[in-house]
Amino acid sequence: MTIVKESAPHLRRKASVTRMMVDVLIALAPTLIFSFVVYPIKTLITYVISLAIMVGAEFVYVGLRGIMPKDGQKHSFKERFAYAYKGKYNQNNILTPAISAIIFTLIMPAGAPIYAIIVGAFVGIVFGKLVFGGLGSNIFNPAAVGMIFAKICFGSQYVTYVPTWYYQKTDIVASATPLGYINNGAYASTGNYGLFDLFFGRIPGALGEVYKITIIIGLIYLLVRRSADFRIVVSYLGTFSILMLVAGLSVMGLGTGINPFMFLLYNLLSGGVLFGATFMLTDPVTSPINAPSRWIYGMVAAVATVFIRLFAALPEGVGFSILIANMVACVLDHYEWSSSRYTWKKFLTMGLLIVIPALVTFLAIFYGGTFNG
Amino acid sequence: MIAKTRHIKDTKKLIGSLPAVRYVDPKYIYLATTNARCSSFELYIKEGDHVNCCQLIGMRHGPFFDQPIHATCSGTFVGYEKHYHRNGKLIDFIKIENDFKDTFDKSCFKRSPEEIAKLSKDEITEIVKNCALVGLGGSSFPTYVKFQTDKKIDVILINAIECEPYITADHRLMLEFPNRVIDGIKYAMQAFDCKKAYICIKSKYKDIKTVYKQLLKEYPDSGIELCCVGNYYPQGWEVEMIRKATGIKLNPGELPSNRGIIDFNVSTIVGLYKAIKYNMPVVKRFVTVTGDGINFPKNFRVRVGTSIKDLIPLCEGYKNPDKEKVFILGGPMMGASVPSDDCIITKTVTSIIIFDKMEFKEEPCVRCGSCVLSCPVHLEPVQIMNAVKVADKERIKKLNPLKCIECGLCAYSCTSKIQVTDYIRKAKIFAKL
Numbered sequence: 012m013t014i015v016k017e018s019a020p021h022l023r024r025k026a027s028v029t030r031m032m033v034d035v036l037i038a039l040a041p042t043l044i045f046s047f048v049v050y051p052i053k054t055l056i057t058y059v060i061s062l063a064i065m066v067g068a069e070f071v072y073v074g075l076r077g078i079m080p081k082d083g084q085k086h087s088f089k090e091r092f093a094y095a096y097k098g099k100y101n102q103n104n105i106l107t108p109a110i111s112a113i114i115f116t117l118i119m120p121a122g123a124p125i126y127a128i129i130v131g132a133f134v135g136i137v138f139g140k141l142v143f144g145g146l147g148s149n150i151f152n153p154a155a156v157g158m159i160f161a162k163i164c165f166g167s168q169y170v171t172y173v174p175t176w177y178y179q180k181t182d183i184v185a186s187a188t189p190l191g192y193i194n195n196g197a198y199a200s201t202g203n204y205g206l207f208d209l210f211f212g213r214i215p216g217a218l219g220e221v222y223k224i225t226i227i228i229g230l231i232y233l234l235v236r237r238s239a240d241f242r243i244v245v246s247y248l249g250t251f252s253i254l255m256l257v258a259g260l261s262v263m264g265l266g267t268g269i270n271p272f273m274f275l276l277y278n279l280l281s282g283g284v285l286f287g288a289t290f291m292l293t294d295p296v297t298s299p300i301n302a303p304s305r306w307i308y309g310m311v312a313a314v315a316t317v318f319i320r321l322f323a324a325l326p327e328g329v330g331f332s333i334l335i336a337n338m339v340a341c342v343l344d345h346y347e348w349s350s351s352r353y354t355w356k357k358f359l360t361m362g363l364l365i366v367i368p369a370l371v372t373f374l375a376i377f378y379g380g381t382f383n384g
Numbered sequence: 385m386i387a388k389t390r391h392i393k394d395t396k397k398l399i400g401s402l403p404a405v406r407y408v409d410p411k412y413i414y415l416a417t418t419n420a421r422c423s424s425f426e427l428y429i430k431e432g433d434h435v436n437c438c439q440l441i442g443m444r445h446g447p448f449f450d451q452p453i454h455a456t457c458s459g460t461f462v463g464y465e466k467h468y469h470r471n472g473k474l475i476d477f478i479k480i481e482n483d484f485k486d487t488f489d490k491s492c493f494k495r496s497p498e499e500i501a502k503l504s505k506d507e508i509t510e511i512v513k514n515c516a517l518v519g520l521g522g523s524s525f526p527t528y529v530k531f532q533t534d535k536k537i538d539v540i541l542i543n544a545i546e547c548e549p550y551i552t553a554d555h556r557l558m559l560e561f562p563n564r565v566i567d568g569i570k571y572a573m574q575a576f577d578c579k580k581a582y583i584c585i586k587s588k589y590k591d592i593k594t595v596y597k598q599l600l601k602e603y604p605d606s607g608i609e610l611c612c613v614g615n616y617y618p619q620g621w622e623v624e625m626i627r628k629a630t631g632i633k634l635n636p637g638e639l640p641s642n643r644g645i646i647d648f649n650v651s652t653i654v655g656l657y658k659a660i661k662y663n664m665p666v667v668k669r670f671v672t673v674t675g676d677g678i679n680f681p682k683n684f685r686v687r688v689g690t691s692i693k694d695l696i697p698l699c700e701g702y703k704n705p706d707k708e709k710v711f712i713l714g715g716p717m718m719g720a721s722v723p724s725d726d727c728i729i730t731k732t733v734t735s736i737i738i739f740d741k742m743e744f745k746e747e748p749c750v751r752c753g754s755c756v757l758s759c760p761v762h763l764e765p766v767q768i769m770n771a772v773k774v775a776d777k778e779r780i781k782k783l784n785p786l787k788c789i790e791c792g793l794c795a796y797s798c799t800s801k802i803q804v805t806d807y808i809r810k811a812k813i814f815a816k817l
Contacts, residue, residue: 012705014724015741016472018806020717020792021710022392022549026385026754026799028747103747147748147800237387240753295386300753300766346771346779351762 031295032106034238038229039113039290045212046219050121054218058116060125061132065108065115065153068136072145073100107146108136114154114290117219118283118330122170123161131161151337152291155330162330171215206273209280220286230289239293242302246309247288250365252279254317257369261376283329284316291329297337301351304343310364312336317368322375388757389797390616392717394549395681399674401591404556404683407698408668409484413457413689414477414728415441416469421524422446425453427478433461435480436489438664442478449526452516454665456688459483467691468727470713472720477728480689492664500571500660505531508575508660515659517666521554521620521649522714524732527656530646537576538644541629542569542583542653544592545613547620548715551735553670554650556683558585558592560670562599565650568657569608576646579607583650584629586619587612617717618760618791622647636761636787651734666731673699677709677738690729692736708741717792744801755794755804761787765794769807777814785811 046054077095079086086094115132123131135157140149162169208214212221220226233239255278259271279285292298292312299308315335319328343349417425422444429441435455442453459482467477503511513528521543542565546554558565569581585592596610613619613628623634625647632643640647648656651669658664669688674681679700686695696702702709712719713733729736755765764783771779785808794804 012702012707012709014709014711014722016721016723017710017741018721018803018809019712019719019790020796020805021712021719021721021737021739022716022796023742023744023801024385024389024797024799026797028750028800031385031750031752031799101747145748147750237385240386295750295752298751300751301756301764302753305753344767346767346782349764349767351756351759351764 029102029106031238032103032110034233034236035110035290036106036113038232038238039110039117041225041228042117042219042222042286043113045222045225046117049212049222050218053121054116056125057119057123057128057218058112060128061115061119061157062109062112064129064132065112065136066105068133068141069104069108069145070100072141073104103146111136111140111153114152115157118154118158118217118286119161120169120217121215124165124168124170127161127165127168130164131157133157134160147296149296150341152294152297152333155291155333155337159330159334206276206280209277214281217283220283223280223285226285226289230285233289233293239289240295240298240305242305243293243298243309244288246306247292247313248279248284250310250313251284251316253365254313254368254372255279258317258321258372258376261373264377278320282320282327287312287316287329287333291333292336297340299340299343299349301349303351303353303357304340304349307343307357307360307364308336308340310361311339314364314368317372321372385799386752386754386757389754389793390758392549392617392796395674396550396552396555399550399672399681399683400552400555400589402552402556402681402683404560404670404685405698407684407686407690407695409457409482410687410690410694411482412462412691413455413459413480413482413687414465414467414691415453415456415480415689416728416730417442417453417464417476417478418444419451419469419524419730420471421448422451427453429461431461431463434483435459435461436487438492438667439489440491449529451518451526452514452665453478454516454667455480455489456665456667457482458485458487468722468724470720470722470727470730470733472722492662494662495660501574503574503660505575505577508571511659511663512656515655515663515665517652517655517659518731519649520651520655520666520669520732520734522718522732522734527648527652530641530648531575533639533641533646535641536644537578537641537646538580539630539646540569540572540576540578540581541611541625541640541645541647542581542650543620543622543625543647544583544585544650545620545625547586547617548717548719549617550674550737551672551715552674552683553672553734555589555592556672556685557651557654557670559595560685561654562595564654564657566599566603566606566608567661568653568655570606571656571660572646572648572653573607581606581608582611582629583608584611584613584625586615588615617793618789621760621789621791624760669729669731669733671695671729671733672735673738674735675712675738677703677707677740679703686729688729688731692725692727692729695736696725702738704740710739710741712737712739717796718790744803746802747800749798749800749802752799754797754799758793758797760791760793761789763788763808765804765808768811769802769804772807772811772814775814777817780811780814783811785815788812 074095079094135153139151139153139156143149210223234241255275259274262269263271312332315332316328425444427442437458439455440452441455444451459480462479462481464476465479466474469475509528509531517527519525544554544558611629627633655666671684671686682699710721712721716737768783768785788808792805
C-alpha cells in the first residue's frame with residue numbers, strides 16, 4: 012500500500028462540467044425534436060452542417076494548439092497525433108460545440124440559404140469561441156455571433172419558408188413575422204396571430220425558438236437541475252416584462268385601445284426572448300460570476316432587447332442584446348468593483364436600470380410621433 | 385450545478401453512535417519535540433531516566449510563547465525517534481517506554497470544590513499555562529493567552545459543532561463525559577466572572593440534545609444553555625458560530641473578546657476541567673479513525689503520543705490495500721495529509737481519515753460561479769485564481785485573499801474539479817509580498 016500526499020480539501024462535490032453540458036442537451040432536446048417534426052429536412056440540413064463545422068473546427072483547433080515543437084527529430088503522424096490529442100481532447104470538446112450547433116440551428120431562420128448557414132456556423136465557432144481560447148475563455152455566445160453574422164451578411168437573401176401543414180392560416184404565409192408588425196409601428200395590431208399560435212409556434216420565424224411550449228419545459232428542467240442560474244432568467248424576464256408593460260400602457264394611453272397585458276404576453280411569446288433567456292444568456296461562460304452582477308447582467312440584456320425591439324431598425328433584438336450583455340459581463344467582472352456582496356451602489360444601479368429605460372420608453376412612445384401606430 | 389454548497393455528505397451519523405474504544409496503554413509513547421508554533425526545545429531528563437505520568441520533562445521554545453512538555457505515561461525515556469508530525473513534517477519525537485504502572489507525578493493533586501471556588505482569574509491562567517493547555521479543536525493556540533484578556537466577558541461559547549464531515553471525536557466526548565464538560569464550563573465562567581454560557585451544537589444531533597437537556601436540569605441557575613445552530617459547513621468557524629449563536633457580526637480580524645465573547649472548543653473545556661480539578665495536562669483524548677480506506681471505522685480514547693500504526697490493526701486494517709491511500713490528520717476539508725502512516729497522535733489531532741486516492745480530472749473553468757456563491761467570507765476564488773495564473777500582484781491584493789479561512793468549499797464545490805484552494809494559498813503568499 013502506498014500513501015500519497017495531496018492538499019486539502021480531500022473531498023469533491025458530485026458535479027461536473029459534463030453533467031451541466033448534458034443537462035443543457037436534454038433541455039434542448041424537446042425543442043429540437045419539435046423542430047424536426049415541423050421542418051424535417053430544413054432542420055436536418057442546418058443541424059448536420061453546423062454540427063460538422065463546429066465539432067470539426069474544435070477538433071482542428073485542438074490539433075493546431077498541440078503542434079509539436081521542432082526538435083530536429085522525425086516524428087510519425089501517429090506520434091504527432093497522440094501528442095496533440097491525448098489528454099487534451101475529451102467529451103467536453105465534442106459536447107460544447109454540439110450544444111452551440113443545436114442552439115445555432117434553432118435560432119437560424121427557416122428561410123436561410125445553405126451558404127448563410129455554413130458561413131454563420133464557421134464564424135460563430137471560430138470568431139465567437141476558438142480565437143479566445145476555446146471552452147471557458149470565450150466572451151461571446153458562439154451561436155449568437157454566428158446567427159448575427161449570417162443575418163447581417165445574407166439577411167436580404169433569406170426567403171420565407173413555411174411548412175403549410177402546421178399552419179391553419181395559409182393566407183398569412185407571405186406576410187411578415189409577428190414582430191415585424193410591432194417594429195413597423197403597428198402596436199394596435201398583433202397581426203393575424205393569436206397567443207395560442209405564438210405559444211405553439213404556428214408562426215413563421217426561426218427553426219426552433221418559436222416553440223415556446225418546449226422551451227418552457229427545457230427552462231424548468233434547467234432550473235430544477237440548477238444547471239442554469241435562476242438569477243439571470245428572473246432578472247431578464249422580469250425587467251423585460253416591466254418595460255414592456257410600461258410600453259403597453261403608453262400605447263394604451265395613445266388611445267389605441269390595446270390591452271397592455273396582452274401586449275406584454277405577445278411580446279414575451281414572440282421572437283427569441285424565452286429561448287435567449289433559457290439557453291443563451293444563462294451560458295455560464297459568458298455571464299458574470301457573482302450573484303449581484305448576474306442580476307445586473309440580465310437587466311442590461313432586457314433593456315437592450317426592449318430598445319432594439321421598439322425603437323431600432325431590426326424587428327428582433329435578442330441576439331444583439333445577448334452580445335451586448337456579454338460585453339457588459341466582462342466589465343461587471345472587473346476586479347476593481349467585482350464583489351459577491353450586495354451593496355447600495357449595486358441596488359442603485361439595478362433601480363436605475365429599470366427606471367431610466369422605463370421613462371425613455373414612455374416618453375418615446377407617448378411623445379415620439381414617429382412611433383405612433 | 386450552479387448553486388451555493390454548504391452541506392457535505394458524510395458518514396457521521398453511523399460512526400457517531402459507536403462508543404469509543406479505550407486504547408490507553410500503548411507500549412511506547414512519543415512526544416513531539418517541536419511543533420508549528422515552537423521550533424526549538426530543551427529537555428530536563430536524560431536517556432534512561434524514569435518518568436512519571438504528567439511529569440514536566442521539557443520545554444518547547446517559540447517566538448511568542450513556550451510550551452511545557454509533559455510525559456503522558458509513566459515509564460522510561462529511551463531516546464529519540466523520527467516520525468511524522470501532524471503538520472506533515474518529519475521531526476524528532478521523545479520515545480518513552482510504558483511501564484503500565486501509571487504512577488502519577490506529585491505535581492498532580494486533587495483540588496477540593498472549596499479550593500476551586502477560591503481561585504482567582506490570574507491563578508487559573510497560571511494553572512492553564514503550566515498545564516500547557518492549547519486549543520484542542522486543531523488550532524493549538526495556547527489557551528492561557530485567551531485567559532489573559534482584560535475585557536469584560538459577557539458570554540462564553542462552547543464550540544461542540546464539529547462541522548467538518550467524518551469527525552465524531554467531540555460528539556463522543558460530549559456524550560461520554562457530559563459532567564466534565566459542564567464542570568469545565570463552570571470553571572471557565574468562574575474565571576471570567578460571566579453569567580452566561582452557550583454550548584453550541586448542530587441542531588441535528590438529537591442524542592446530545594437529549595443528554596444535555598436532562599443534565600442541565602440539575603444546574604438550574606448555572607446560566608449554561610444549549611444552543612442549537614445550523615447544520616452546515618463551516619458552522620464551526622468562530623465568526624459564523626458567534627453570528628448564529630448571539631447574532632453579533634464580527635468584523636474581519638476582530639477578536640471576539642472585543643464584543644464580550646470568548647469561545648472554547650469542547651475538548652479544551654474538558655482539558656480545563658482536568659487542569660483545574662487535578663492539575664493535570666491533557667493525557668488522553670478522543671480520536672476518530674474513519675474513511676473509506678479502512679475496514680471498521682471507530683472512535684478511540686487514546687493516550688496523547690500513541691502511534692497511529694497501533695490503531696490500524698484495531699480497525700481491522702486497510703480496505704483494498706493495493707489502492708493508493710490518502711492519510712489525513714484532521715478533517716477532510718481542512719486537514720493536512722501526511723506522506724506516511726507512521727505518525728503520532730498529538731494533543732490536537734482530532735481524527736485520522738484514510739481515503740482511497742481519488743483522481744479528479746481537472747477541466748477548464750466554465751465560470752459557473754459555484755465557488756463565489758459558496759465562499760463563506762464573500763471572496764471570489766475564481767477571480768483570485770485567474771489573477772494568480774498571470775501573477776498580477778496588484779489584482780490579487782485588491783481581491784483580498786488574506787480574508788480566506790481555507791475552508792476548502794471553493795475546491796469542493798468546483799464543477800470543473802479545479803483545486804481552487806491551492807491557488808488561494810498561493811495568492812496569500814503573493815498578497816503578503
